[in-house]
Amino acid sequence: MHSSANTHTYQQLVCFHCGEACTIATITAENKHFCCEGCKMVYQLLNKHGLCDYYSLNENPGLTQRIPVRKDKFAFLEDAAIQQQLISFSNDQQTHITFYLPQIHCSSCLYLLENLHRMQPAVISTTVNFSRKEVSIIFDHNHISLQKVAELLTGIGYEPYISLQNLQHHKPGPKKSLIYQLGVAGFCFANIMLLSFPEYLGLEPADLQLQGVFRWLNVLLALPVFLYSAYPFYESGWKGLRHKFLNIDAPIALAIIVTFSRSLYEVISGTGAGYFDSMAGIVFFMLIGRVLQDKTYQQLSFERDFTSYFPVAATLVKDGQERSVSLPEIKAGDTLLIHSNELIPADGICTRGKACIDYSFVTGESLPVNKEMGEMVYAGGKQTGSAIEILVIKEVAQSYLTRLWSADVFKKNNEPKSVSFVHLLSRYFTYILFSIAAIAATYWAFTDSTKVWNVITAVLIVACPCALLLSNTFTNGNILRILGRNKLYLRNAQAIEDMAGITHIVFDKTGTLTTTSEQQVTYEGLALNQRQQQAIASLAAQSNHPLSRALVSHFGNIQRLPISAFREIPGKGIRGMVGDQYISLGSPDFISGYTTTIEKGARVYVAIDDKVVGHFSMHNHYRESVAPLVQSLSAHYKLSVLSGDHDTERATLQRMMGASTTLLFNQQPGDKLQYIKKLQENGERVMMIGDGLNDAGALKQSNVGIALADDCNNFTPASDAIMDASQFSHLYRFMRLCKANKQIVIASFILSIAYNIIGLSFAVQGVLSPMIAAILMPASSLSILLVTFGCSNIAARLFLKDVPRT
Template identity: 65%
Template sequence: MSTSVKSTIQCYHCGEECVTETIQLADKTFCCQGCKTVYQVLNQSDLCNYYELNKNPGTTQRITVRKDKFSFLDDEKIQQQLVSFRNSEQTHVTFYLPQIHCSSCLWLLENLHRLNSDVVSSRVNFTRKEVAIIFNHNRSSLRTVAELLTSIGYEPYISLQNLQQAKPRIQRSLIYQLGVAGFCFANIMLMSFPEYLGLEEAEKSMQYLFRYFNLILSLPVLLYSSLPFYQSAWGSLKHKYLNIDAPIALAIIMTFGRSLYEVLSNTGSGYFDSMSGIVFFMLVGRVLQEKTYQQLSFERDYTSYFPIAVTVIKDKKEIPTALPDIKVGDTILIHNEELIPVDGLLTKGKALIDYSFVTGESLPVLKEMGELLYAGGKQTGSNIELLVMKEVAQSYLTRLWNNDDKQKAAKVSFVDSLSRYFTWIVFALAAAGALYWSFYDGGKAWNVVTTILIVACPCALLLSNSFTNGNVLRILGNNKLYLRNAQTIEEIAEVNHIVFDKTGTLTTTEAQDIFFSGEPFTDEIAGCIAALAAQSTHPLSKLLAKEFKQDGAFTVKQFRESTGKGISGIVNQRIISLGSAEFITGYASQKFEGSTVYVSVDGSLPGYFSIRNHYRTHIFEQIKQLRKQYRISILSGDNESERLNLQRELGMDVKLFFNQQPHDKLCYIQQLQQGGQKVMMIGDGLNDAGALKQADAGIAVTESTNNFTPASDGILEANQLNRLSAYLQFTKANKRVVLASFVLSILYNIIGLSFALKGVLSPMIAAILMPSSSLSIILLTFGASSLYARLLGLRKKQQL
C-alpha cells in the first residue's frame, strides 16, 4: 500500500499556505492573483530586494479591492478635508496605515515613486504609522494613490469624522493581550490554591485536574499575550542584534517548557502562575509606559500652547487672537513675512506666497482674490485678508517645526552605549548561574536562569533619559519656552556664549519715544507712512504704524521689503520708502542720537524719525546675572547711538556690534563656533533667521505677532525673557536628574541580580520587580525635575 504525502506549499509573497490554488510565475508560487500582481509590480520596478528584508513580508491579497471602493475620493469637498497642500502640480496628503509593522513596510512605502512615477516622494512616520505622500495630480489622483497603497497591502484608514483627532497611541491589541493575560493569570492563581495549601493524598486526583486546567489556561498567554515580546525579539534577531525583549521572550518559553515537562511527567505542578504573571506584569509596565509617553508627547503639548497668534478682523477692529481660538468663518489679517496658519480663501489683497517650507521651491506664487491659500505658506507681499476655511492645522505646523534642516549629528549617550551590551551581559550571567547551580542544586538552576532573564533589564536605564527630557520639555512649555526636541535641551545645557539681538529682543515695541527731524508733512502723508509700515512685522515699522493711525482708506501696491534695510511701496499713488539712511539715500548715516528711520516720498527726502529704545523690564539685571557663567555679545542692525548706554549698564566686557546686517550676524556666529564656543542666539526671528539656524541653539523671541520661525530651535514669549537664567539652569539640572536615575537603575540591577544568582528570588517576584523599577524611574524623574522647577520658580506648588 502506497502512502501519499501532501507537501505544503507557501506563497512566495505573503507566506501563507497555498490551499485552494497554486499560481506560478517563473519558479515562484503564489496563493492568489493579488500576491502574484504585487510580485510582478515589485519585479518590474526592480524592487525585489524587498524580500531580502523580511521573508514573505507581504500580506495576503485574497480579497480583491472593489473597483469603486475609493470613488469617494473623487469628491472635491472630501479631498479638501484630506489634502494638506496643493499647488498647480503637487498635492500633499498624509494617510494613516495601521498595517505598518516592520522595516520592510517602511522600505516599500518610501519607494512608492518607483512603483508609480506620478508619486514624487513618500515619507513614513513609523511610530505614528503614517505616510506623507506628494504626487503629481495632473497625471494621477488621490483615489489612484489610495488604490496603489491598497494594492500592495497597505489600505489607508480614512475616517472623515475623525480627521482632526489624534490617532490612539496605545494599540488595541496590546490592551486585549493585557486583558487575556490578566484573566488567565487570576484563574491560574485560583486553580493553584490546592498546591499552595497542600492537599491530602485522597485529593491528589483533583490536584492533577487543576494542573491540566492551568496548562490549558496558560496557552492563550503563551500564544497570544506574549506576542509583543516574541515579535520584538525575533525582529532584532533577524537584524543580527539582541534587544531588551530577547531575554524576556526566552524566559517565557523556558518557564512554559519546564512547567509542561513537570505536568506531563507528574513530577510537579510547574510554574504556569509565574509564567502568566511575568507576561501580565510586563504588559502592565508596557501599557503604563505608553500612557506616560502619550502624556509627555511634545507634539501635543507644543500645539496646545503654540505661542504664535494672528490678527482677526471683527467689526472693523484688529484683534490679536491665539491660533487655537480661530474658527471657520473668521477673517484674519496676514502681514508681510508672516506664516499662513490656516487654509483660507483670499478675500482682500494680492498674495505672493512663498511655499518653500512646504515644497522647497522658494519662488513666490501669485494668488488672486477668491483663490485658496494653504497653511504653511509665507506672505512676501503687502497685507492680505483670508476667510478661514479650516480649523488651525496645528499638527501640520508642527510638521514644519519638526522638519529640521540643520542636519545636526545625533549624539549617542552613555546610556544607549551601555544598553547595547546589556543583553549580552544578562545572557552571560544566566549561563554562569545555570552552570554553577547545576553542580550544587539542579532544581534551582531553572529558577536562577529564569529570574536573571526577567529581573535584569535596561528598561530603567533607557527610561531615565526619555522621561526626564519629556518632563523638562513639558515644564518649559508651561513657562512659555517651546523647544523643538529633547536634543535642544542638551545643546542649551552645553552653551558657553550667548548672543542677543537688540532691536525687538532686548528692546520692546510697547513703549518708545519717536521724534521727527525735517520738513513737516500732511496728514495724508502720515497716513501713507502708517499704511506702508503696517505691512511689515519689523519692530520699528510696527512703531510707526502705531504712532500714525490711518483715518482714511489707503491702498498699498507693489510692496517690497529688503531684509534688514527697509520697505517700499505705492500708497494712494505716492511712492513711499522707509528704512535706513543707506537704503533711502545711498549713504550711511553719521547720526547717533538713536535708531533712525528715513522717509522718502515721491523721490524727495522730507526727513527721518529718531526712535529711542525702551529696554525690557529687568533685562539688564538678567544679562548681568548671565555674565557670571556665560560670555555675552549683543548684535544690532541700528547705529552706535546706544553703545555708551549699554556699556554703562552692562560693563565693558560685553561685546557690542552695531550696523549688523543679517549676513554679518551669521558670520559672527560662525566665527565663535570656529573658535570652539557653543553659541546660543536669541533674536526676534525677523532679520536673524540665518544666525538662529547657524547657532548651536537658536531661540526666537515672539510677542503678539505671527512670526513663527522654523529656522529656530525654540520659541520664547517676549515677556518671559527676564527668566532666561532660570531656563538655562533648568536644562543643566536635566542632566543631573538623568545621572541620578541612571545610578538608581544600576543599583536596582545589581541588587536584583545578586538575589537571582543566589537562587532566592522567585520568577513571580522578579516579574513584579521589573515593571516596578520602570515606575520608580518615572516617579524619580518626574519628582526631581519638578522639584528643580519649583526651586527655580518655574513651577508652583499647586501644580505638583
C-alpha cells in the same frame, strides 16, 4: 511514499513576499512561491521597477494581499470638498498629502515608501515618519490623481487609513486587546493560585486523588494565559528574531515558554505540580506594568501636539477692529490680517489685497506666487507683499506647522551624530542576559539541579533594560513639558542637550533687547499733511518689523489707504505706492541720495516720490528684564549684541551689557550669519536670540536658535525654540534647568544599572522566585519614571519657582 514526501515539501512552502503559508503551490514567479496572486503581483511590480532591495533588508517584509481591495474604494477622493479637507498644500505643479499607514512596521517599509517615485514618476517625493506611521507624499496632480495615489499605496500593501467622520488626521485609538489579555491573565492567575493552595498546604492521604484533578485544572487555566495573554511578548520577540535582533521581549517570551513546558512535563510525568502559578503571575504582572507604563507615557504627552503650545498669534479683523488672538482661537469663517513676512497659519481665501506668497518652507521653491482676491492660500506660506486679509476656511493647521517646524531641511546637518552609550548597551543587553542565564544554569546543574529552572526563569525576567532606556526618554520628555508650560517651546529633546552645552550667547537688538510697545517716536523734517500721514501709516502697517509696528502705534487708529507695488528689503526698509504717491521708509542708505548725520537713537527715514522729507526718531525702550538677565548670564557665558542700527546707542548698551560684551552695529542679515559662523569656527557653542524676522539665517546656523515672540506671528521654522517675550527675563533659569536635566539622566542611569546588578545577583543565587521577578521588572520601570519625573519636577521648582506659568 512519493505522495507523503510531496506533502511534506508542500507544507514547508512560505510566501516570498509576506511569509504566510502557501496553500496553493502553483503560484510562482522566477522560482519564488507566493501565497496569493496579490503577493505575486506586488513582487512583480517591485521587480519591474528595480526595487527588490526591499526583500534584502528584512526576510518576508511584505503584508499579505489575500484580502482584495474593492476597485472603487477610494472613489470618494475625487470629491473636491473631501480633497480640500485632506490636502495640506496644492499649486499648479504639485499637491501635498499626508496619510496614516498602520501597516508600516520595518525598515523595508521605509525603503519601499521612500522609493515610491521609482514606481510612479508622478510622485515627486515621499517622507516617512516611522514612529507616527505617517507618509507625506508630494505628487504631480497633472499626471496622477489623489485616488490613484491611494490605490498605489494599497496595491503594494499599505492601505491608507482615512476616516470620513473626522478628517483632521486623528488616528484610530489604541486597541483594547491588551486590556482583554490582562483580564484573562488576572482571572486565570487568581484561580490557579486558589487551586494551588492544597498543593502548598498539603493534602490528607484520603484526598490525594484530588491532587491530579487540581493539577489538570491548572493546566486548563494556564492554556489561555500561555496561548492568548502572553501573545504580545511572543509577537514582539519573534519580530526581533526575524530582523536578527534580540529585543527585551525575547527573554520574557523564552521564560514563559520554559516555565510552561517544564510545568506541563511535571504534570504529565506525575513528578510535581509545576509552576503554572508563577507562569500566570509573570504574564499578569508584566501586562500590568506594560499597561501602566503606556498610560504614564501618554499622560506625560511626550509625543507632543503643539496645538496649545505655539505662543504665536494672528491679527483677527472683526467689526472693523484689529486684535491679536492665539491660533487655537481661530475658527473657520474668521478674517485674518497677514502682514508682510508673516506666516499664514491656516488655509483660507484671499479677500483683500494682492498676495505674494513665498512657499519655500513648503515646496523649496523660492519664487513667490502671486494670488488675486478670491484665490486659495495655504498654511505654511509667507506673505512677502503688502498686508492681506484672508477668510479662514479650515481650522488652524498647527499639526501642519509642527511638521514644518520639524522638517529635515531646517535641522542642523553639519555636526556628527553622537550615539549614546545607552543605545549601545541596550543593543547587547539581551546577549549579555542570555550568557548570564546560561552560566548560572550550568553552575546549578552541577550543584543543585532543583534550582536550575527557577534560576533561568528569574534571570530572564528580572533584568530590565527598559529602565535604562526610559530614564533618558522620560526625563527629557518631562523637561520639554515643563519648559512648554513656562512658555519656552523647544523643537525636540536634542535642543535641551544643546542648551546645556552653550558657551556664547548672541542677542539681536531691535525687537529682542528692545520693545516696541513703549517706544517714544518723534518726527523731524518737512511738515506732513493728513494725507501724507495716512500714507506713511498705511505703508508701515504692511510690515511686521518692530520699527514699523512702532510707527503704526504712533499714528494710532488713522484711516488706512490701499497699497500697491509693495516691497520689503530685510534689514533696510519698505516702499510702495500709496494712492498716487511713492513712499519709502527705512535706513539712510535705503533712502537714495540722503547723507547721514550724527544720529540719536534708531531712525526711520521718509521719502515721498524719491524726495527725503524727514525722519522719525525711535527712542529705544529696553526691556526692564535686560539688565538683571545680563548680570546673571555674563558670569557664565560670553555675550554679543548684533544690531542693524547705527552705533549711536553704543555707550548705553555697553553700560547695560558690560565691558566684556561684544557690540556690532550696522549688521545686515548676512553679516549676522557670518559672525555666528566665525564664532563656531573658534570652537564656541552659540545660542542666537532674535525676533525671527531678519534673523532666520543666523538662527538656523547657531547651535540653538531662539525666536522671541511678542503678541505677533514671529514663528519661524529655522528656530530650535520659540520663547514668549514675557519669559525673556528667565532665560538663565531655563538654561540651568537644561543643565540639571543632564545630571538627572546620569543619576537615573546609575540607579537603573544598580537595580539590574542587584536583581541579577539574587536571581543567579536561586533565592528569587520567577513571580517576584515578574513583579520587580515592571516595578523597576515605573520606579525610574517616578524618580526621573520627581527629580525633574523638583529641579523645575528650584530653578523656576518665581517664573509665571500658563
